[in-house]
Amino acid sequence: MPTKTYAGKTVEVTDEGFLVNPDDWTEDMAPEIAKEEGIEELTDMHWKVIRFMREDFKERGQIPSIRRMKNVGGIPTADLYKLFPGAPAKKAAKIAGLGKPEGCV
Amino acid sequence: MKKLLILGAGTAGTIMANKLAPVLDKSEWEITIVDREEIHYYQPGFLFIPFGIYTREDIIKPKRDFFPPGVEVIMSEIEQIMPDDNKVKLSNGKILPYDYLIIATGSRVNPAEIEGLLDGGGWRQNIFDFYTPDGALALAKYLKYWEGGRLVVNVAEMPIKCPVAPLEFVFLADWWFTEQGIRDKVEIEYVTPLPGAFTKPRAAKFLGNFLEKKNIHLTADFNIARVDAGKNKIVSWDEREVEYDLLVTIPTNMGADVIARSGMGDDLNFIPTDKHTLQSKKWENIFVIGDATDLPSSKAGSVAHFEAEVLYENFLRAIDGRPLLPKFDGHANCFIESGFGKGILIDFNYDVEPLPGKYPLPGIGPFSLLEETRMNHWGKMMFRWVYWNLLLKGSEMPIEAQMNMAGKRQ
Numbered sequence: 001m002p003t004k005t006y007a008g009k010t011v012e013v014t015d016e017g018f019l020v021n022p023d024d025w026t027e028d029m030a031p032e033i034a035k036e037e038g039i040e041e042l043t044d045m046h047w048k049v050i051r052f053m054r055e056d057f058k059e060r061g062q063i064p065s066i067r068r069m070k071n072v073g074g075i076p077t078a079d080l081y082k083l084f085p086g087a088p089a090k091k092a093a094k095i096a097g098l099g100k101p102e103g104c105v
Numbered sequence: 106m107k108k109l110l111i112l113g114a115g116t117a118g119t120i121m122a123n124k125l126a127p128v129l130d131k132s133e134w135e136i137t138i139v140d141r142e143e144i145h146y147y148q149p150g151f152l153f154i155p156f157g158i159y160t161r162e163d164i165i166k167p168k169r170d171f172f173p174p175g176v177e178v179i180m181s182e183i184e185q186i187m188p189d190d191n192k193v194k195l196s197n198g199k200i201l202p203y204d205y206l207i208i209a210t211g212s213r214v215n216p217a218e219i220e221g222l223l224d225g226g227g228w229r230q231n232i233f234d235f236y237t238p239d240g241a242l243a244l245a246k247y248l249k250y251w252e253g254g255r256l257v258v259n260v261a262e263m264p265i266k267c268p269v270a271p272l273e274f275v276f277l278a279d280w281w282f283t284e285q286g287i288r289d290k291v292e293i294e295y296v297t298p299l300p301g302a303f304t305k306p307r308a309a310k311f312l313g314n315f316l317e318k319k320n321i322h323l324t325a326d327f328n329i330a331r332v333d334a335g336k337n338k339i340v341s342w343d344e345r346e347v348e349y350d351l352l353v354t355i356p357t358n359m360g361a362d363v364i365a366r367s368g369m370g371d372d373l374n375f376i377p378t379d380k381h382t383l384q385s386k387k388w389e390n391i392f393v394i395g396d397a398t399d400l401p402s403s404k405a406g407s408v409a410h411f412e413a414e415v416l417y418e419n420f421l422r423a424i425d426g427r428p429l430l431p432k433f434d435g436h437a438n439c440f441i442e443s444g445f446g447k448g449i450l451i452d453f454n455y456d457v458e459p460l461p462g463k464y465p466l467p468g469i470g471p472f473s474l475l476e477e478t479r480m481n482h483w484g485k486m487m488f489r490w491v492y493w494n495l496l497l498k499g500s501e502m503p504i505e506a507q508m509n510m511a512g513k514r515q
């Protein structure tokens with residue numbers, strides 16, 4: 001398994017760079033992962049998404065889909081695409097230290 | 106008396122009734138099956154309707170022709186499942202208690218999920234679906250008189266049932282417009298949220314080449330946000346636009362509404378199900394089969410058939426108090442109609458993507474995997490006969506439920 005160092009901590013990642021153990025993740029790693037994904041600064045809006053994803057994952061053991069973020073998290077899909085351009089579900093999950101979302105092929 | 110209740114008498118529910126009725130002891134078991142529709146639609150046939158290859162008569166039969174003797178049939182809307190009480194409520198208020206429940210309520214398209222699709226003014230004017238009998242029939246009428254322009258085929262989001270059907274649609278469209286002598290007046294564009302033509306890399310590449318060969322333009326990674334029916338264009342979340350004269354949409358596929366009403370599904374009303382045993386993840390006496398599950402396999406009739414073999418065994422084990430066997434491997438087998446009397450066949454499971462080779466007899470065939478042949482086209486057309494006469498009846502078929510590596514080349 002490859003490893004990466006974020007915020008001074010070395011963690012296991014998959015070939016595609018997703019954290020293997022969501023529990024390894026701490027909030028101070030997020031800005032560094034975000035930079036690698038081309039997001040220079042994490043705003044409050046970004047954090048709202050990241051925190052919702054973390055909490056929902058803790059509760060249900062599953063990475064929330066874009067639809068769930070809209071229906072349950074109250075995050076409009078258009079916002080998600082602006083915050084995490086390209087592939088929001090994948091990028092946000094990566095920055096939140098979660099695995100690769102299942103629906104993503 | 107113990108009660109087995111089957112919800113939904115489409116492909117999967119009908120197969121399960123036919124498999125279980127002959128083996129469950131009649132002095133011990135009562136089997137009931139519920140569906141709201143008297144007509145059984147052969148859904149794979151929807152693909153051929155827009156091009157006048159099948160008519161409505163070719164794809165319908167009465168559901169009642171397919172139920173085994175000794176099964177109680179109730180034609181009614183299912184209002185709600187109450188899994189904690191082992192009860193199901195029908196729309197007339199009648200309560201059906203059960204010991205075991207098999208849910209086979211399928212999936213359906215929900216155009217209301219996409220802004221402007223149903224309510225923008227274009228629906229069934231120059232926007233059609235072919236995943237419903239009404240949509241396919243309306244599209245047939247429209248195509249008959251269409252003089253050409255930009256045909257855009259858009260898959261709204263994954264997963265959809267029969268994920269190859271939209272590709273088959275563009276292949277057939279290319280053939281049909283050629284036959285009509287207007288291919289030079291039609292531009293065909295295939296717009297998908299996937300990064301390529303299909304979900305699995307090797308098949309995606311193979312099928313992508315076909316699109317190119319047939320001069321069908323591929324727009325990938327397109328996640329539709331809305332339809333601007335006034336301006337005849339679809340717009341993605343990242344503000345890309347594709348213009349159309351005729352839009353054929355595969356709207357969001359969702360599990361049955363009753364699953365949402367019962368609080369048993371995920372965001373798309375698919376039921377969390379063990380992907381190897383087909384038992385509900387939450388309730389021990391509930392099994393789920395066919396399109397209704399949240400399995401990461403294709404949603405197809407062939408898959409329902411393979412699942413049925415596993416569910417049959419596991420159901421009998423469950424009532425005997427034996428542990429379930431994790432035998433479902435995600436096996437799918439799909440004929441892909443590629444136009445001009447030819448077809449392609451793919452065979453794959455959770456772990457193995459479609460590979461070239463021969464099927465079902467290794468080295469012999471008669472069908473060829475990941476290859477375009479006339480024989481594969483006949484397989485596709487024969488499937489209707491197989492569906493009505495063997496598959497729905499739960500008959501043994503000369504193919505294994507689990508995918509077989511023999512006959513495949515790496």
Ligand SMILES: Cc1cc2nc3c(=O)[nH]c(=O)nc-3n(C[C@H](O)[C@H](O)[C@H](O)COP(=O)(O)OP(=O)(O)OC[C@H]3O[C@@H](n4cnc5c(N)ncnc54)[C@H](O)[C@@H]3O)c2cc1C
Nearest residue numbers: 113115116117141148149183210211267395396405406407
């Ligand atoms: C255009 C198209 C092409 C396809 N091509 C192929 C192909 O080539 N090969 C292939 O293998 N598969 C194909 N499929 C897929 C295949 O038809 C389905 O995967 C299969 O029918 C699923 O079976 P099912 O029993 O899960 O659902 P269904 O057969 O859809 O049955 C669900 C049943 O539940 C009933 N129901 C739902 N809710 C309620 C309620 N509240 N009350 C009462 N009844 C209810 C419905 O009336 C229905 O009869 C295609 C599908 C489409 C749309």
